[in-house]
Amino acid sequence: MFELVNNRLNKKTDAFSCRRRQILLGLAAAGLAPGLSAENKKSDLLTVGQKREVWVSAQGSSAKFFGVSWTDSQSGSVETALSGFRGHAVSAHPLRPENIIMYGRRPAVTAVEVSLKTGEVEKIFSCADGKHLLGHGCFSKKGHLLYTTEAELKSGRGKIVVRDALSYRQLDELESYGIGPHEIKLMPDGKTLVIANGGILTHPDTGRKKLNLETMQSSLLYIDLKSGRKLNEITIPEPKASIRHLDVASDGTVVFAMQVQREACGHNKVVPLVGSHKQGEKVKLFVQPERVTEQMKDYAGSVVINEKHRVVGVTSPKGDLAAFWHIDSGELAGYHQLSDVCGINLTADQSHFVMSSSIGQLRFIEASTLKENKSRRIVSDNIHWDNHLVLTSL
Numbered sequence: 001m002f003e004l005v006n007n008r009l010n011k012k013t014d015a016f017s018c019r020r021r022q023i024l025l026g027l028a029a030a031g032l033a034p035g036l037s038a039e040n041k042k043s044d045l046l047t048v049g050q051k052r053e054v055w056v057s058a059q060g061s062s063a064k065f066f067g068v069s070w071t072d073s074q075s076g077s078v079e080t081a082l083s084g085f086r087g088h089a090v091s092a093h094p095l096r097p098e099n100i101i102m103y104g105r106r107p108a109v110t111a112v113e114v115s116l117k118t119g120e121v122e123k124i125f126s127c128a129d130g131k132h133l134l135g136h137g138c139f140s141k142k143g144h145l146l147y148t149t150e151a152e153l154k155s156g157r158g159k160i161v162v163r164d165a166l167s168y169r170q171l172d173e174l175e176s177y178g179i180g181p182h183e184i185k186l187m188p189d190g191k192t193l194v195i196a197n198g199g200i201l202t203h204p205d206t207g208r209k210k211l212n213l214e215t216m217q218s219s220l221l222y223i224d225l226k227s228g229r230k231l232n233e234i235t236i237p238e239p240k241a242s243i244r245h246l247d248v249a250s251d252g253t254v255v256f257a258m259q260v261q262r263e264a265c266g267h268n269k270v271v272p273l274v275g276s277h278k279q280g281e282k283v284k285l286f287v288q289p290e291r292v293t294e295q296m297k298d299y300a301g302s303v304v305i306n307e308k309h310r311v312v313g314v315t316s317p318k319g320d321l322a323a324f325w326h327i328d329s330g331e332l333a334g335y336h337q338l339s340d341v342c343g344i345n346l347t348a349d350q351s352h353f354v355m356s357s358s359i360g361q362l363r364f365i366e367a368s369t370l371k372e373n374k375s376r377r378i379v380s381d382n383i384h385w386d387n388h389l390v391l392t393s394l
Contacts, residue, residue: 051393051394052072052073052074052393052394053072053073053347053348053391053392053393054070054071054072054116054391054392054393054394055070055071055072055073055345055354055356055362055389055390055391056068056069056070056090056092056100056116056389056390056391056392057069057070057090057343057356057385057386057387057388057389057390058086058087058088058089058090058102058385058386058387058388059080059087059383059384059385059386060086060384060386061358061384063084063085063086065080065082065384066082066083066084066085066086066087067080067081067082067083067087068080068081068083068087068090068100068102068112068114069081069383069385070100070116071362071378071380072394073362073364073376073378076378076380078380078383079116079119080119080383081112081114081119081120081121083102083104083112083121085104085106085108085110086104086105086106086108086386087102087103087104087105087112087386088102088103088104088105088106088135088136088386088387088388089102089103089135089136089137089183089387089388089390090102090103090388090390091103091137091138091139091146091390092390092391092392093113093139093143093165094139094143094165095143095144095165095166096113097392097393098115098116098117098394099113099114099115099116099122100113100114100116100390100392101113101114101137101146102114103133103135103136103137103148104133104135105133105134105135106207106208107132107133107134107151107202107203107204107207108132108133108204109126109127109131109132109133109204110124110125110126110127110133111124111125111126111133111137111148111168112124112125113125113168116392116394117394123168125163125168127150127161128161128170130152130153130154131150131151131152131153131159131161132150132151132153132203132204133148133149133150134149134150134151134158134180134181134182135149135182135183135387136148136149136182136183136184137149137184138184138185138186138193139165139186140165140186140190140225141186141190143165144164144165144166145162145163145164145165145171146162146163146164146165146168147160147161147162147163147184147193148160148161148163149176149181149182149183149184149195150173150181151179151180151181151202153203153204156179156180156201156203156211156212157175157176157179158175158176158177158178158179158180158181158195158197159173159174159175159176159181160173160174160175160176160181160184160193160195160223161173162174174193174223174225174228175223175228175230176195176197176221176223177195177197177219177221177223177230177233178195178197178199178217178218178219178221179197179198179199179200179201179212179216179217180197180198180199180200180201180202180218180242181195181196181197181198181221182196182197182198182243182244182245183196183244183245183246184196185246185247185248185254186248187222187248187252188248188250188251188252189252191224191225191226192222192223192224192225192231193222193223193225194220194221194222194246194248194254195220195221195222195223196220196243196244196245196246196256197217197218197219197220197221197243198218198242198243198244198259199212199216199217199218199219199242199243200212200213200216200218200242200261201216210261213240213261213263213264214264216239216240216242216261216264217235217239218235218236218239218241218242218243218258219233219234219235219243220233220234220235220243220246220254220256220277220283221233221234222279232279234277234283236258236275236283236285238260238265238271240260240261240262240264240265241258241259241260241261241271241273242258242259242260242261243256243257243258244256244257244258244259244300245257245300245301245302245303246303247303247304247305247312248305249305249307249327250307251278252278252279253276253277253278253305253327254276254277254278255274255275255276255303255305255312255327256274256275256276256277256303257273257274257300257301257302257303257314258271258272258273258274258275258300259273259298259299259300260273260298260299261298262298270288270290270293270294271293271298272285272286272288272293273288273293273296273298273299273300273314273316274286274288274300274303274312274314274323274325276312276327276330284330285330286325286330286331286332287325287329287330287331287332288323288332289332292321292323292332292335295316295319295320295321296316296318296319296321296323297316297318297319298318299316299317299318299319300314300315300316301314301315301316301317301341301342301343301387302314302315302342302343302344302387302388302389303315303344304344304345304346304353305327306346306350306353306367307350308350308351308367309350309367309368310326310327310328311324311325311326311327311333311367311370312324312325312327313344313353313355313365314344315341315342315343315344315355316341317340317341317342317357317358320337320338320339320340320341321335321336321337321338321341322335322336322337322338322341322344322353322355322365323335324336324353324370333370334370335370336355336363336365336370336372338355338357338361338363339357339358339359340357340358340359341355341356341357342356342357342358342385342386342387342388343355343356343357343385343386343387343388343389344356344389345389345390345391346367346391347364347391348391348393350367351366351367351368352364352365352366352367352373352376353365353367354389354391355389356385356389357385358384358385358386359384360379360380360381360382360383360384360385361377361378361379361380361385362377362378362380362385362389363377364376364377
């Protein structure tokens with residue numbers, strides 16, 4: 001088994017640049033920064049052979065510095081666009097390859113579209129009155145629609161809001177059939193959405209306070225995008241385990257990560273934090289040695305599937321740990337320690353897992369050996385990578 005890596009902070013300070021651009025609130029109504037109308041702007045992207053991998057994440061340690069930042073493994077330089085609110089997940093825009101969307105949470109009502117080429121905020125969009133965002137979104141198969149996880153302020157009911165992917169105008173809304181829909185993904189058929197209904201009620205007036213722990217009900221939910229009909233609902237034995245994040249393999253296998261609400265459990269038993277499900281089959285909870293599960297402290301943050309090696313990576317910022325499981329057997333493959341690690345993704349060729357942390361590090365873990373490729377480590381002082389990490393290219 002892969003040995004625990006010594007979690008010693010790399011003292012080397014790499015040279016980097018950091019450009020920050022504050023959102024001009026006066027332009028929010030128009031939703032555009034001056035001279036950057038993305039509807040009319042022509043792209044002059046580099047050819048495929050010249051593109052470089054770019055890693056993007058929400059970042060910031062305080063309101064003054066909240067924004068979205070990005071870097072690449074060639075230069076190690078970091079650029080930042082300030083947002084004025086703490087972001088959560090980020091999506092690469094399929095119709096505008098140079099742009100990303102960062103969704104607010106905690107809870108929040110605003111999301112932004114940022115050009116990674118210019119560093120400017122090009123669009124700002126908000127929830128309809130009476131709703132708030134829950135941190136995630138995904139695009140339709142052709143990229144013309146954006147689905148965002150939201151909730152009604154009065155009832156707390158979860159909604160999947162359907163938006164035009166260019167104007168962000170709301171076109172429709174679907175039921176999430178639960179409370180607190182968080183991460184969502186499009187299934188390989190392009191017709192089905194899978195939703196991690198966390199089950200936890202929050203409200204902007206009370207911040208992150210959990211308002212319904214006694215009655216919470218979490219579920220993994222599949223809906224038909226055309227009709228909005230519920231196709232399948234999966235629950236797990238521990239009612240106080242909140243299904244929060246997920247990833248989907250090309251064969252339809254969904255791997256999900258959970259956060260246990262220990263104060264509401266009424267017991268001290270170790271609860272598995274990772275599982276998988278495939279339509280037509282029973283849910284499978286992964287085998288987890290207790291020492292690993294205990295170190296994760298009831299909290300799994302992000303999840304990504306490496307299909308090439310059939311391994312899934314899951315982070316635990318509270319446990320300072322990233323753990324890896326074989327998808328098919330559910331057995332632990334290894335683990336890696338990193339202070340406050342949360343974001344995780346893959347290189348384009350799936351040869352490496354890439355992990356981010358609030359101490360400004362990106363670490364590249366070889367997928368075949370689960371050992372760090374230290375020559376690729378990126379260390380950025382004064383950068384505090386947040387919850388999730390996305391790969392795109394420029």
